[in-house]
Amino acid sequence: MSLLSAENVSVTLGAQPVLRDVSLSLDPAEIVTIVGPNGSGKSTLLRTLLGIVPVEAGRVRRAPRLRLGYVPQKLALDPTLPLPVGRFLSLPHRRSAADIGAVLARVGLPGVERRMLSGLSGGQMQRVLLARALLANPQAILMDEPTQGLDQPGEAAFYRLLEEVRQETGAAVLMVSHDLHVVMAASDRVVCLNGHVCCEGAPRVVSNAPEYRALFGEGTRGALALYRHHHNHDHDGCDHA
Template sequence: MSLIATEGLSLRYGPVAALSNVNIAIAKGEIVTLIGPNGSGKSSLVRALLGAVRPAAGRITRAPGLKIGYVPQKLAVDARMPLSVGRFLSLPNRRPEPEVAAMLARTGVPGLEHRQITALSGGQFQRVLLARALLAAPDLLILDEATQGLDQPGTAAFYALIEDIRRETGAAILMVSHDLHVVMSASDRVICLNGHVCCEGHPRVVTAAPEYRALFGHGTHGTMALYQHAHDHAHDACTHEEKPAHAR
């Protein structure tokens, strides 16, 4: 059974179509990555899955009691507001200090409980956001460009941590990313959007698809020889619709 699925999902912002007839499903324990050019509807799909926007057509089904953890692309914090990491992680519900300390250690930033949020580096802040999402013990963890602003070693370390979390918790992971090389080695399944699902499946299948190459060229093809992921999904599908450019 899927944790979350869309059927014929379409989104509009006024007269502008953001997504059309999107059908996806995410199962427990899998890592799925959304890719696509700017304006392809990736963030719009995430907002719909989170319940932040209402579909113009179609529906979204969620498993009963589904808990979703969310790590946003960025989060603005007023530099004038005194807010420690520990307090931030206890919003809106107070968390026991040992629980907060353990989760910070788990996400690779131990001992930051009393550090001011505004004093964190970009990499530290992203790991604190991840810790906050994980404190809710989610069934599905959604990461929207969570490695934006990290250098290459930091990005690789972040994805390795996500793989560990999936293995330890069994949570499903949905990632939005532009880091194509890393994504292909970190994902069980890739969904390529460009206003609709233009290509979907195992990373090897997606990188060989004409729809993918029309959008991204052949840049990641050589890296697939290094792909050693143990999970190989049977459902690999590519459509052949024209791909209009839509705003997110």
Template sequence: MTGPLLELTGIDWSREGRRILNRVSLTVQRGEIVTLIGPNGAGKSTLVQIAVGLLKPDAGVCRRQPGLRIGYVPQALTLDPSLPLTVGGFMRLQARKLAAADVGQALAETGVGDLHDRSVHALSGGEWQRVLLARALLQQPDLLVLDEPMQGVDLTGQEELYRLLAEVPRRYRCGILMVSHDLHLVMASTDRVICLNGHVCCEGHPESVTSHPEYLRLFGWQGSQGLAVYSHHHDHRHDVHGCVTPSSAQAGS
């Protein structure tokens, strides 16, 4: 089927009288990676929850292709530490009839095939994110939605996960909508970066990180092909109440 996997048009959403999202629109095509960035409180998690159907917008339209299979990794998924649960047991929570071979293959594809019998409470941040990704991929998704998948993962682990995610659209013929926890560092294979702060501030393509001075200043090492720096400029700013006002340069023109 042609057309976007996901199309959000004019999305509004408020909570306790505060406007969180204001006329936000975006699309995700099959084979495309779209990354959302923005400061804390910008509405990124709210937007992806609307995208997967967990929240309903106050206004606007959310269109998903008929029969769309979605694999979703939320921003925070914590388990009761008193619950004795292995990685394999966790994988089967969503579908107990899954064959052991399917679970093993999904874990192997994300590089944690040897953790099947490990307690979920003994995993590192990077291992846990790989397990969550494997669980989402078990859905054979058309659309993979990842809300800050690099949270709690060190920089080396981030690069490895980004390399893995870069292969997912080709391998599964799916699209990816991903929230980045950093305002500048994004996945190098990202097709579009959307900067959100209640509304879409700007969008564009990430730049190569190999010789970007900002990246080198921050991290001091080279050779990364998994990360890119997204440089962007807004023609407005937000006041202490979150309202949009013209930038000083625009106001003086």
């Protein structure tokens, strides 16, 4: 059974149709990435799945008592606010020092509890946001452009961390990304969105789909992989809209 799914979902913001008849599912321990051009509705779909944006038609289904973690694109924080990492991770629910220390070590940032958020690099901040999501012991983690602003080594390191987290915790990951090349190696399944689902399937299938190449160009075929790993399950189908 899917942890989370959209079934023929349509969304209009203001008078502007943003999503049209979109269906998508996330299964346990699966990494699914949503790609698409700017304005294709990627972030809106994520917010709809989170229940932040209401659906106009269709429905969103969640497994009973589903524990969700969320990693936003960025955090709107006053840079002058003296907020240590440990304190941030205790908001809004108080967490023990042991739990905070353990989750920071898990994301590769041991001992940063007393460092100020404002002093972190972009990559460190994304790892702290992932740590915050992991404190909820999530069954599924939703991420909006988690590596925006990172260089390629930083992107690859973050995706490797996600794979480790998935293997250790069994959490599924659904993320929106612009990092086409790395994403193709980091995902079990890719959903290409442009207001509707243009194409969906295993990365190697999607990268060869005419709908994908029409959006992103011929140069994306055989997308560059900074690392590769093998998955136990592979979706070979590409669903054409």
